Amino acid sequence: MDESYSWFASFAQTWGLVIFFVGFMGVLAYVFWPSNKKGFDEAAQIPLEEDDSREHDS
Helix, strand or coil, X not given: CHHHHHHHHXXXXXXXXXXXXXXXXXXXHHXXXXXXXXXXXXXHHHHHCCCCHHHHHC
């Protein structure tokens, strides 16, 4: 049992690192892709927009 556990632990550590690194690079590529800039800029302005719902509640 000890041999199979150490093999599985080694496999999980090695390939887990590779999978998380590739996923991280994918997220970075998505965030910094030039065509996504407009959407991120629009989303960044949402908290600064006026909230008209308070006028309708009173």
